[in-house]
Amino acid sequence: MTATPDGMTYADYLQLDALLSAQKPLSDLHDEMLFIVIHQTKELWMKQMLHELRLAISLLAEDRFAEASKAMARIKRIQAVMTLSWDVLSTLTPVDYLKFRDVLGTSSGFQSAQFREIEFRLGLKEPNFVSHYAEGSKERATLERALDEPSLREAAIGALERAGFDVGDRSESALAAAWLKIYRDADRWFELYELAEKLIDIDDALVAWRHKHVLTVERIIGNKPGTGGSAGAPYLRRTLEKRVFPELWSMRTEL
Ligand code: HEM
Numbered sequence: 001m002t003a004t005p006d007g008m009t010y011a012d013y014l015q016l017d018a019l020l021s022a023q024k025p026l027s028d029l030h031d032e033m034l035f036i037v038i039h040q041t042k043e044l045w046m047k048q049m050l051h052e053l054r055l056a057i058s059l060l061a062e063d064r065f066a067e068a069s070k071a072m073a074r075i076k077r078i079q080a081v082m083t084l085s086w087d088v089l090s091t092l093t094p095v096d097y098l099k100f101r102d103v104l105g106t107s108s109g110f111q112s113a114q115f116r117e118i119e120f121r122l123g124l125k126e127p128n129f130v131s132h133y134a135e136g137s138k139e140r141a142t143l144e145r146a147l148d149e150p151s152l153r154e155a156a157i158g159a160l161e162r163a164g165f166d167v168g169d170r171s172e173s174a175l176a177a178a179w180l181k182i183y184r185d186a187d188r189w190f191e192l193y194e195l196a197e198k199l200i201d202i203d204d205a206l207v208a209w210r211h212k213h214v215l216t217v218e219r220i221i222g223n224k225p226g227t228g229g230s231a232g233a234p235y236l237r238r239t240l241e242k243r244v245f246p247e248l249w250s251m252r253t254e255l
Pocket residue numbers: 038039042043089097107108109110111112115213216217220221225226227228229230231232233235236239
């Protein structure tokens with residue numbers, strides 16, 4: 001335990017001076033503050049998500065299902081809050097956004113290293129994204145570590161194997177066959193069955209977040225290209241196809 005400094009206040013403990021002096025609009029337009037605050041709160045929630053994700057992965061590696069489940073339940077609730085917060089941003093009208101969009105230059109959510117780290121740590125490992133960060137930068141080092149370390153997906157496959165399931169070549173069809181056995185005898189394999197439902201909760205919530213993002217983007221900038229250089233909404237719509245656990249989705253057809 002660390003000692004509490006004498007007379008420590010609320011503002012000291014929460015470092016509010018640093019936190020509340022980090023909102024610096026570049027324009028003098030009222031709505032830019034909302035844009036900054038929404039992004040900063042999402043980065044904070046992503047920080048907490050990564051904290052829980054690392055815990056869930058390490059617990060799963062030791063077959064500590066109940067404890068891992070608690071962390072995954074928290075992740076799902078954080079994702080729900082993040083998805084709901086699009087409704088606050090949707091109050092930004094296209095007219096008001098376009099008044100300050102130019103101050104953003106080529107910066108974009110595409111460059112959010114925490115978002116990419118979440119994708120990697122869930123199991124969506126796309127090494128190409130690492131090249132967007134400067135060599136020697138801390139973001140690049142963090143993402144490289146996330147690529148190397150076991151993801152939630154890999155940890156779940158490990159748990160399946162330890163329980164005696166044949167995961168074959170780890171392809172979607174081999175994994176779907178293993179999960180199918182578990183779902184068909186859910187009482188016998190209750191821990192793994194419950195794990196699978198927690199995993200699909202997180203996958204579901206990630207797609208829901210992406211979906212609200214595309215809708216908000218369409219509502220605010222239509223099909224304009226993005227500041228990050230992509231096609232904009234058409235690019236984002238394609239990311240809705242990404243699934244961390246495609247086998248958990250496809251096995252439902254066979255059940
Ligand atoms: C006015 C509001 C917003 C607009 C118009 C918008 C637009 C876009 C566009 C067009 C892209 C594609 C990349 C590009 O070419 O720029 C993108 C990517 C992205 N945005 Fe937003 N965005 C908005 C708000 C947000 C917020 C609040 C977040 C939350 C942190 C966010 C996170 C992201 C992420 C993580 C990506 C990368 C997605 C991926 O590659 O799968 N965006 N955004």
